[in-house]
Amino acid sequence: MVRHQALKGLYETERTIGCGGFAKVKLATHLATGEKVAIKIMDKSLLGDDLPRIKLELKALKTLSHEHICKLYQVIETDTNFFIIMEYCSGGELFDHIVEKNRLSESESRMFFRQIVSAVAYLHSLGYAHRDLKPENVLLDKNQNLKLIDFGLCARPVGGIESPLYTSCGSPTYAAPELVLGKQYLGPEVDVWAMGVLLYALLAGSLPFDDLNIDNLYKKILSGRYEEPMFMSKESLCLIKSMLQVDPKERISVNDLLSHPWLTLGILDPVHIRTEDFRCYDIDCVNTMANYHQVEADTMWNYLKRWKYNYHTATYFLLLEKKKRGQPLKLNSSF
Numbered sequence: 001m002v003r004h005q006a007l008k009g010l011y012e013t014e015r016t017i018g019c020g021g022f023a024k025v026k027l028a029t030h031l032a033t034g035e036k037v038a039i040k041i042m043d044k045s046l047l048g049d050d051l052p053r054i055k056l057e058l059k060a061l062k063t064l065s066h067e068h069i070c071k072l073y074q075v076i077e078t079d080t081n082f083f084i085i086m087e088y089c090s091g092g093e094l095f096d097h098i099v100e101k102n103r104l105s106e107s108e109s110r111m112f113f114r115q116i117v118s119a120v121a122y123l124h125s126l127g128y129a130h131r132d133l134k135p136e137n138v139l140l141d142k143n144q145n146l147k148l149i150d151f152g153l154c155a156r157p158v159g160g161i162e163s164p165l166y167t168s169c170g171s172p173t174y175a176a177p178e179l180v181l182g183k184q185y186l187g188p189e190v191d192v193w194a195m196g197v198l199l200y201a202l203l204a205g206s207l208p209f210d211d212l213n214i215d216n217l218y219k220k221i222l223s224g225r226y227e228e229p230m231f232m233s234k235e236s237l238c239l240i241k242s243m244l245q246v247d248p249k250e251r252i253s254v255n256d257l258l259s260h261p262w263l264t265l266g267i268l269d270p271v272h273i274r275t276e277d278f279r280c281y282d283i284d285c286v287n288t289m290a291n292y293h294q295v296e297a298d299t300m301w302n303y304l305k306r307w308k309y310n311y312h313t314a315t316y317f318l319l320l321e322k323k324k325r326g327q328p329l330k331l332n333s334s335f
C-alpha cells in the first residue's frame, strides 16, 4: 500500500534518514530514472506558524544553484502535506565522519572547510544567511563532497544582507554571542561564528563551547574562551580565533576567509564561490525526455526551462546527474 498517494507512480519511499519537529526525511527512488532522492515530508497540520518559513526555504532552494548546496528537484503540495524532493547525500552527516575518525587532519579539514566557505559565501552573495550551520546540516555525497542542507532558518532580510535580524534561531552550541544575548545581529556574522565552531570541530573532534547546563554554555560562549589543543597548529588556531571573536565587528568577513592563507595553502587562487548553474540546457537530457514523450526537442526545452519544480524538472535534473556519472540516459517505460 503506497503510504502517500501524491507519490504513487512517481517515487518509491524506503527508510527514514532523518526526522525533526514537523518533518521527516525519507530515502526514495525516482521511478522514471531509478535515481535515489531524499524526500522531506511535512505534515501541514503540525506546521502552525512555521508555514511562512517553509515557503521562504522553498523560495531560497529554487534560487540556489551550487555544487556544495543540496539540490532541490521537486515540490509537491497536497491539502495535508508538503513533499520536498531533494538530492540524496549518500555519505551521510559530516558529524558522523568526524566522530568515526575522532578528528580530521589539517589537510582533510581544509578540503572540507573550503567547500563550506564557498557555499556560505555564495549564499551571502545572494543576500541569504543560513543561520543554522552545524555538522548535522553538512552532508557528504558519494564522492565525499560536502552538501549544505536545511535552509529552514535561512534569512534574506528585506533591507539586504547588511540589515539586522532579530529572530533568535539555530542551535545554542553554535550560536554567536549576539544571538545568545538576543541582540540585533547580522546573518553573515552569525554564520562566520558558526563556521568557526565547525572548523574547530573538524580539527579538534570536540566543540569549543560545550556544557550540559545551558546557562554555563551561554557563559562560555559570551566569554569567547575555549581550549586550544596542543595538536592544533598555530595557523589553524589563528584562523579559528579570527572567527570566534565575541564582538561581531572584530570577526573576519567571509570575503577575507575566501583568500585566507590557511584556506588557500597549496592552491594558487582564492576559494571560488560560483559554480555552474545546473539549470543549464543539456541536449542529451532534453532529447532523452523529448523522445520519451514523443515531442520535438525545442517543445520539451520550452516546457522545462519554466523550472516548475514538478516531476519533469526532477527527471531532467536526475538525468543530468546520470550523465555526469557517465551512465546511459534512459527513462523507465513503466513511468
Ligand SMILES: COc1cc(O)cc(Nc2ccc(C(=O)Nc3ccccc3)c(OCCC[NH3+])c2)c1
Pocket: 017, 018, 019, 025, 038, 040, 057, 061, 069, 070, 071, 086, 087, 088, 089, 090, 091, 092, 093, 136, 137, 139, 148, 149, 150, 151, 152
Ligand atoms: C537544501 O537541502 C535541504 C534542505 C532541507 O530543508 C532539508 C534537507 N534535507 C535532507 C536532504 C538529504 C538528506 C540526506 O541525504 N541524508 C542522509 C543520507 C544518507 C545517510 C544519512 C542521511 C537529509 O538527511 C536528513 C538527516 C541529516 N541531518 C536531509 C536538505
